[in-house]
Amino acid sequence: MLQVCRRHSKLWLALSLSPISQFSSLDQTRKPEPIRLTITKQAFTAQLQSCSSHPNQLKQIHALILTTGISIKNSLLTHLITTFIILGDVSYARKVFDEMHKPRVFLWNTIIKAYVKYQDFMEAAAVYRRMKRLGVRPDDFTYTFVVKACAQLPWAGWAVAAHAVKYGLEFVVEVRTELVIMCVKYGELGLADFLFGTMVERDLVAWNAFVAACVQSGHAAKALHLFRRMRVAGVEPDAVTVVSAFSACGQLGCLETGEEVDGVMRQCGIVCNVIVDNARLDMYVKCGSVDMAEALFEDMHQRNVISWSTMVLGYAINGESRKALDMFSRMQKRGVAPNHVTYLGVLSACSHAGLVNEGKSHFRRMVQAGDKNIQPKIEHYACMVDLLGRSGHLEEAYNFIRSMPIELDTGVWGALLGACAIHQNVELGQHVADLLFELAPANGSYHVLMSNMYAAAGRWDCVDKVRLKMRKGGVKKVAAYSSVEFNGKIHIFYGGNRLHPESSEIYEKLEDLLRQVKNIGYTPNITSVFHDVGTEEKEATLSHHSEKLAIAFSLLNLQPECPIRVVKNLRICDDCHSFCKFVSEATKRVIIMRDKIRFHHFRNGECSCNNFW
DNA sequence: TTAGGGTTAG
Structure with missing residues (x-):
């Protein structure tokens, strides 16, 4: 043959x-x-x-x-x-x-690069180890891929960084760029600054890499600082830079800076493409500026599934469920295939509007479609638990969890615990919380939620038990804060804190405000307070919640026609929610508050969430 | 006989 x-x-x-x-x-x-x-x-x-x-x-x-x-x-x-x-x-x-017999170094690079491309970082590192063992000398290109791969693995990045230094390859601009990214990923921002600052040539790509790494690692404020610094350094941003900058503004909820980035984009003549538009769209949505997002979306020359999903999600988190669902059907009419993120938006729109049947039918459609791209993932199951639980169908939610064909995670049980808290079902809450304490013993939020439920039910002995458990286990509460952007600066407020330079004026303004809203019917809702202390003390704690300080600050500083925009790291409490409604009525101001999950738009004494959050 | 670094939706 x-x-x-x-x-x-x-x-x-x-x-x-x-x-x-x-x-x-x-x-x-x-x-x-x-x-x-x-x-x-x-x-x-x-x-x-x-x-x-x-x-x-x-x-x-x-x-x-x-x-x-x-x-x-x-x-x-x-x-x-x-x-x-x-x-x-x-x-x-x-x-x-x-x-192959004695492959040349470029082939070793090629194989390592391929593993990096397909995200198999362990194997990339393994090939590099073998290369070293066989005595193959790395070249200028090797460490760009090796550092990129090893930065994804705990500690390995430091070891290969040392190798790059040994071979004198750390000065290669591409390698240095990867090292800067690695330091940001490892949280060593000081070292990243040093490596970036001592680069032989800092080209646009190096700046972009640093900015993007900061955005991706949750250092959005640092990213924006770098964005401004690069312009001072005379480096003109490109489309990639503004995409990262928009993303940072979205994370922080900084509409003012978002507009600034938009201005820079025009000034520099950066041509919009669908990625830039999507990033800008996302920025508006995350800043609670649905009108701006809407206008941009209608104006876009090109849209993809991300643009549509961003709008669906944007409407959903801003309390405009009907518009989210309309957008979803419009998208389907246009023949754009939804993906699993689109469905997250659809389900959360249903959840926040209490549209149980509609949510169920969308979920069913996902399952029945048999399409691999939209098979429900654990997040969709969590959305369904949220939908059922939030609307009071706690038992159905529990049975739904029990019948789930995929492995359970804390998100699913967390959604049920949240629903138990809304409906004050202490018995079921206790059961779910016990499961969560086992699954995620270090997560303080479940302890706090359970403790608040006990407090609301007046079961102070149980509150003490939970607090003792937290102390023993070294579980920390996440400190609540609120932030406001003013004149390009972010002002952060912690509950009861007096660190802000305008503190005395802020507290004075807050006292004024409290008097004003009490006159039109506001009464502090003391069940929101964690401790078993006297009524007066509870009122004092409540009245200094971070969002109240942020609102007082905004009223002192913003122009009367400006909406007040507050970003919170946790969920808003009942009392602050009620307070905001009264403030919006008393001061005729719009308050747009982003909490951990969604937006509340307070206007004329009402909230866009219809008290359903 | 050739090999790089950056971006969007929960």
């Missing part, structure tokens, strides 16, 4: 069938006519290219090569390796690579 010989430095393959596209039927029963094929290296490469999108045929060619026992030049194998990497079959590329 197969004969191989070399003639005039050409490779001869005698094959049972030709052309190569028929290789896949090599083992068929039809009696083949022997055909001689002369294949030069160029022809062979051409053949490889001709079936470069058919991995099985390529594998057969490779098997054939191995059977012949002739030595194939590394350049051909390299071609095979790169083709398999493009096709996404890294393990086969690795197999070919492993069979």
Whole structure:
């Protein structure tokens, strides 16, 4: 069947069938006519290219090569390796690579890079280790991939950084950029600053990398600081920079800075594309500026599933459930296929509006669609628990959890605990909380939620038990804070804190405000207070909650026509919710408050959430 | 015979 010989430095393959596209039927029963094929290296490469999108045929060619026992030049194998990497079959590329005799360093780089591309960082690190063991000397390119891979693994990044220094490769601009990113990921911002500051050349990409790494690691304020610094340094931002900057503004809820970035974009003549538009859209949505998002969305030349999903989610978290669902059907009419994120928006819209049946039918559709892209994930199940529980169907929610076909996580039980808290079902809450204490003993929020439920029920002995449990287990409460953006600066307020330079004016204003709203019917809701203390003391604690301080600060500083925008790290309490409604009525101001989960738009004594959150 | 670093939705 197969004969191989070399003639005039050409490779001869005698094959049972030709052309190569028929290789896949090599083992068929039809009696083949022997055909001689002369294949030069160029022809062979051409053949490889001709079936470069058919991995099985390529594998057969490779098997054939191995059977012949002739030595194939590394350049051909390299071609095979790169083709398999493009096709996404890294393990086969690795197999070919492993069979090579002394591969050159660029091939080691190629394999490591491929593992990084397909996010198999452990394997990338393993290949690097083998490379080192075999004494292959890394080149200028090696550490860009190796650092990127190892930065994803705990500690490994530091070790390879030391190797890069040893070989004198830390000054290569690409390697240094990866090292800066790595330091940010590891939370070593000081070191990142040092490495960035001592770069030989800081090009646009290096700035973008630093800004983006900060945004992705939750250092949004630092990202915006860098964004401003790069302009001072005379580096003109591009589309990538503004995408990161918009993302940072969204995280922080800084509409003012978001507009500034928008201005910079125009000034620099940065051309909008769908990614930039989506980032801007997301910024408006996360700043509670639904009108701006709407206008931009209608104006967009190009939209993709992310644009639509952003709008659906945006409406949902801003309390405009009907618009979210309308947007969803409009999207489907346009023939845009929803993905699992779109459905998160749809389900949370239903949840926040108490649309139980509608939510159920959307969920059913996800399951029945049989589409891998929209099979419900654990987050969708948590949304359903939230939907059922929030609307008072606690038992159904519990049974739903019990019947779930996927592994349970704290999100699902957390949603049920939240529902128990809303409906004051202490018995079920206790049961769920016990499960959560086991699953996530270090998470203080479940302890606080349970303790608040006990407090609301007047069961102070149980409150004490939970608090004791927290103390013993070293569980910490997350300190609540509220922030307000004013004149390009973010002002942060903690409950009862007097660190702000305008503290005395703020507290004075707050006293004024409390008197004003009490006159029109506000009464402090003391069940929101954690401690078993006297009524007066409870009132004092309540009246200094961080959002109240933030509102007093805003009233002192903002122009009368400006809406008050507050961002909170936790959920708003009942008392502050009621307080905000009265303030919006008494002062005729719009208050837009973003809490951990969603927005509350207070206007004329009402809230967009309809007291359902 | 060639090999880089950045971005969007919960």
